[in-house]
Every structure is written in C-alpha cells, then in structure tokens.
Amino acid sequence: MEAIKKARAILNDVIFGKEEVIDLLYIALLAQGHVLLESVPGTGKTKLAKSFAKVMDGKFGRVQFTPDVLPSDVTGIRFFNPKTQEFELRVGPIASNVLLADEINRATPKTQSSLLEIMEENQATIDGETISIQRPFIVIATQNPVESNYGTFPLPEAQLDRFLFQIDLGYPTLQDDKQILSTYRTTDPYETIKATLSLDDIRHQQAQIKHVHVSDAVTDYLLALVHQSRQHPEVELGVSPRGMLALMRAAQARAAIDNRDYITPSDVKILVPYVFPHRIILTMEGSIKKTRMQIVNEIIEAVPVPVEQVSK
Structure with missing residues (x-):
C-alpha cells in the first residue's frame, strides 16, 4: 500500500x-x-x-x-x-x-x-x-x-x-x-x-482487499448494525443489502490501507456514519425531531461492540 x-x-x-x-x-x-x-x-x-x-x-x-x-x-x-x-x-x-x-x-x-x-x-x-x-x-x-x-x-x-x-x-x-x-x-x-x-496498482489492490479476513464476531456486529437500522422506531426504510455489502467492502479496504489482513469492529464503526445516513429514510415523526445522523448515532450506541480482533 x-x-x-x-x-x-x-x-x-x-x-x-x-x-x-x-x-x-x-x-x-x-x-x-x-x-x-x-x-x-x-x-x-x-x-x-x-x-x-x-x-x-x-x-x-x-x-x-x-x-x-x-x-x-x-x-x-x-x-x-x-x-x-x-x-x-x-x-x-x-x-x-x-x-x-x-x-x-x-x-x-x-x-x-x-x-x-x-x-x-x-x-x-x-x-x-x-x-x-x-x-x-x-x-x-x-x-x-x-x-x-x-x-x-x-x-x-x-x-x-x-x-x-x-x-x-x-x-x-x-x-x-x-x-x-x-x-x-x-x-x-x-x-x-x-x-x-x-x-495496475489500483486494480491489484482492489483484488487483494477481497481476501481481507472478516471474523464471525465482526460479521455479527455488522449485521446487527444493519438490522438495527431497519428496526429503529423512527426509521421507515433501513439500510439495504447493497449498503450492507458496501460497508463490509469498505471495512476491508480500510484494514488493507492500514496494512492489516483482518477487519476489526472499529473499522466498521468508524465507517457507519458515512455509509448509513444517506441510505435510511426517517418516519415523518422522526424527521421532525431528529436528523439522520442523530438516528445513526443512536443505532451505533444501541449495538454492543465486540472485543477487538487482534488477529485472525
């Protein structure tokens, strides 16, 4: 890199x-x-x-x-x-x-x-x-x-x-x-x-990040965030499967740029505020009281972060 x-x-x-x-x-x-x-x-x-x-x-x-x-x-x-x-x-x-x-x-x-x-x-x-x-x-x-x-x-x-x-x-x-x-x-x-x-360097790195390891704990954490966005009472439409895959791939890229061959929960958590807000639609009541970013912060806070993965 x-x-x-x-x-x-x-x-x-x-x-x-x-x-x-x-x-x-x-x-x-x-x-x-x-x-x-x-x-x-x-x-x-x-x-x-x-x-x-x-x-x-x-x-x-x-x-x-x-x-x-x-x-x-x-x-x-x-x-x-x-x-x-x-x-x-x-x-x-x-x-x-x-x-x-x-x-x-x-x-x-x-x-x-x-x-x-x-x-x-x-x-x-x-x-x-x-x-x-x-x-x-x-x-x-x-x-x-x-x-x-x-x-x-x-x-x-x-x-x-x-x-x-x-x-x-x-x-x-x-x-x-x-x-x-x-x-x-x-x-x-x-x-x-x-x-x-x-x-050629870019194409090579794009292929390499697909091999960055995603542990079961990190996968469960990512899925919990996505499903929390769909279940939040003030969200009408939550994050789509496309958004879910995008978050995983972005986390893999972040880990690769950081010279790691595995994803940590922090990779996912740090990227959520950039991946989720434009993908969710608030209910009418929710949009009156809060912004999308506030809702996303609530989603992040509602999901427990697993113990950091230091290796595969």
Whole structure:
C-alpha cells in the first residue's frame, strides 16, 4: 500500500485539514465504490476531486451539471458522420477512470438517472449498444446543500444508495484557513501534482482487499448494525443489502490501507456514519425531531461492540 500512502500524502499537501476525507476517497477507490461530497460552495469539493484524479495515472472526465444537461451529454451519442456516410458512436465523459459529476443536484432527474447503470454495473447502454467502462472507475459527485439552492433536484433514494459514502466537507478550521492563505498566496500546489498511482496498482489492490479476513464476531456486529437500522422506531426504510455489502467492502479496504489482513469492529464503526445516513429514510415523526445522523448515532450506541480482533 506504499503507493496509496504516497498519493494520500500528496493530496494532504493540496487540500488542508481533510485527512479523514482523503482517506475515505482511497477506501472508496479500493472498495470500487463512489463518493458524494456535500458542502457549501467554495470549500474545495471540486479541487479535491480534481487533485484525486490527477494523482492517478488514468483518464479524468468531468460533467458540470446544469438543468439543461442531457443524458447523452453524460453517456454519449450516436451521430451521423457525413465523411463515412455511417453512424458512429461517440462515448461521453463516462469513458474515464475518475468521473467528476459536479453539482449533480442541479441536473434534472432524467439526467441524474443516466449514471445509475454506470455506477452499479460499470457499463452504459447508448442507443442500444452496451459500452464497458474500464476499471478502476469511480464517480465523485459534488452537491451543495439542497435547502440553500434554487433550481436543484434532490437525488432519489435509488441513486443515493449507489454511493458508498456521503461526506460533508464542512468549513476548514482557523488553523487550516491560515495554512491555505499562506500556501496559496504564492503558489498553487495542484499545479505540481504528478501521477504516482498506476492503474495496475489500483486494480491489484482492489483484488487483494477481497481476501481481507472478516471474523464471525465482526460479521455479527455488522449485521446487527444493519438490522438495527431497519428496526429503529423512527426509521421507515433501513439500510439495504447493497449498503450492507458496501460497508463490509469498505471495512476491508480500510484494514488493507492500514496494512492489516483482518477487519476489526472499529473499522466498521468508524465507517457507519458515512455509509448509513444517506441510505435510511426517517418516519415523518422522526424527521421532525431528529436528523439522520442523530438516528445513526443512536443505532451505533444501541449495538454492543465486540472485543477487538487482534488477529485472525
């Protein structure tokens, strides 16, 4: 995992005070998941996604979503070439290793849905032709809080469930702001980023994490958390089987990045606040009294943590 550690260090020199968020991005990459970054404008969501892509020796695609963006602008289109007198397929920005879906909640539901097949199956159907997307492939979507925007379209539950993590960047601390001013006053670290993470390395690590050991105790703990989300009196819809598998794979990736070949309960517990909130729907009474994160914290507190596993 030395290449991953080096890539993380590079990003920490570009985006200050977001070490945990950067770690989550690499966990999602190895777990073959996707990430939804949410925060108010100007907090570095797009900069983080672009920097993450630049560290990789792969192809970067970007879609700036607006209400007039069409599904074909995302996936591609078949057009008539007058020179050859034939229809040709032109694949859109999805033909990349890192796809930045910037301000995804500004797109219409029809355009948002164009990403569903890609995110779940690593393929896209364009005019009846199925195109496979080369791995590694990760969608990093950004959105501003819905309640502070006009002309936005909240992501439906089916699409939210396809994101491994939903991460709130939040504002930097005073010390981080001071470091940003000091560093960016004379230079932009983004300009000096060089690709250090090869696609072959990523594919190898993605295959390796599947062999990270998951003990029976940790499995039972993970399942207890999932089922507690479904049984909570203020939750209408709990975590799906897709979310359950996503949590396990993310925990395996976290353990691998930490140079361990086994998962501990802490791996699971630390990731739950990023995996569960966007996957649960509260009852009407619950949504009036509490936030999703408060409910998730109650779920975590309700499930006893097994003794830490120090080995297989």
